[in-house]
Amino acid sequence: MKDSKLIVTAFDWVPGFAQGYVRDLRVRWALGEAGFSYDVEVIPQGKQKTPAHLKRQPLGQIPTLDIDGRIMVESGAILWRIAETSTALLPDDAATRDRVLSWVFAALNTLEPPVGMLATLELFVNDKDAAARLRPKIAAMVTGVLGRLVATLGEGPHIVGNFSVADILLTTVLLDVPDDLLTDRPSLRAYVDRHTGRPAFQKALAGQMKPFAENAAKYERAS
Incomplete structure (x- = not known):
C-alpha cells in the first residue's frame, strides 16, 4: 500500500x-x-x-x-x-496481534454502539423528555464498558503493548464519550490526551x- x-x-x-x-x-x-x-x-x-x-x-x-x-x-x-x-500499527508476534484485533472489534462492536446511542439521544431525538428517560440506561451500558477498559488499561500507555491500530480506534470512539462519563476516569482521559497529542x-x-x-x-x- x-x-x-x-x-x-x-x-x-x-x-x-x-x-x-x-x-x-x-x-x-x-x-x-x-x-x-x-x-x-x-x-x-x-x-x-x-x-x-x-x-x-x-x-x-x-x-x-x-x-x-x-x-x-x-x-x-x-x-x-x-x-x-x-x-x-501491528505487533510482529501472532499472539499480541490477535489481542490487538480483539480490541479493534471491542472498540467497534462493544463500545461504539452505546456511545453512538448517547449522541443520537442528545443531537437527534426531539422528544427531550423521552431522551432524558432513556439516557441513564444507555449511559450505564457505556460506563460498564469504560470500567472494564480502565481495568484492562491499568497504568499502561496503550491498550496492548506498543501503539497500534487498536489505540486509534479506541481513542476516536472515546472522543465521542460525554465528558460527564469520563470525569471519574482520569486514566482514560490521559489515554485520549496521550494519543490525540500524537503528530x-x-x-x-x-x-x-x-x-x-x-x-x-x-x-x-x-x-
Missing part, C-alpha cells in the same frame, strides 16, 4: 457538532502513522447518496479508501488493511477541519 495511489473521501463541510468526529479522521490518522501519502476527495454535504458515490459506497457513507482503483469501505476494515501493510493525529485533524472552514460560508448562506 505504501507505493499505491491512495484517495480518501471526506465531506467538504459538516455541522459544528460533527467537526473533528467524522470517521475519515481515523483513516487519515492511520495513514499518517503508517507513513503512507494520500490524496483527499471532498464530497459536498448532502451529495453522499448520489449514484456516483453509491457505486463505490453502497450505503452512502464516508469515508472510502481508493487503493489503486480498488475501493474499500467501513473505517474499521480500512484501518485493519492499513495496519496489515504497515510496520507501525499524526494532529495532522489528520487539521486536514479534516480545513475544508470545513473553507466551505462554511457557502453552507451558512444556504441555510
Whole structure:
C-alpha cells in the first residue's frame, strides 16, 4: 500500500457538532502513522447518496479508501488493511496481534454502539423528555464498558503493548464519550490526551477541519 495511489473521501463541510468526529479522521490518522501519502476527495454535504458515490459506497457513507482503483469501505476494515501493510500499527508476534484485533472489534462492536446511542439521544431525538428517560440506561451500558477498559488499561500507555491500530480506534470512539462519563476516569482521559497529542493525529485533524472552514460560508448562506 505504501507505493499505491491512495484517495480518501471526506465531506467538504459538516455541522459544528460533527467537526473533528467524522470517521475519515481515523483513516487519515492511520495513514499518517503508517507513513503512507494520500490524496483527499471532498464530497459536498448532502451529495453522499448520489449514484456516483453509491457505486463505490453502497450505503452512502464516508469515508472510502481508493487503493489503486480498488475501493474499500467501513473505517474499521480500512484501518485493519492499513495496519496489515504497515510496520507501525501491528505487533510482529501472532499472539499480541490477535489481542490487538480483539480490541479493534471491542472498540467497534462493544463500545461504539452505546456511545453512538448517547449522541443520537442528545443531537437527534426531539422528544427531550423521552431522551432524558432513556439516557441513564444507555449511559450505564457505556460506563460498564469504560470500567472494564480502565481495568484492562491499568497504568499502561496503550491498550496492548506498543501503539497500534487498536489505540486509534479506541481513542476516536472515546472522543465521542460525554465528558460527564469520563470525569471519574482520569486514566482514560490521559489515554485520549496521550494519543490525540500524537503528530499524526494532529495532522489528520487539521486536514479534516480545513475544508470545513473553507466551505462554511457557502453552507451558512444556504441555510
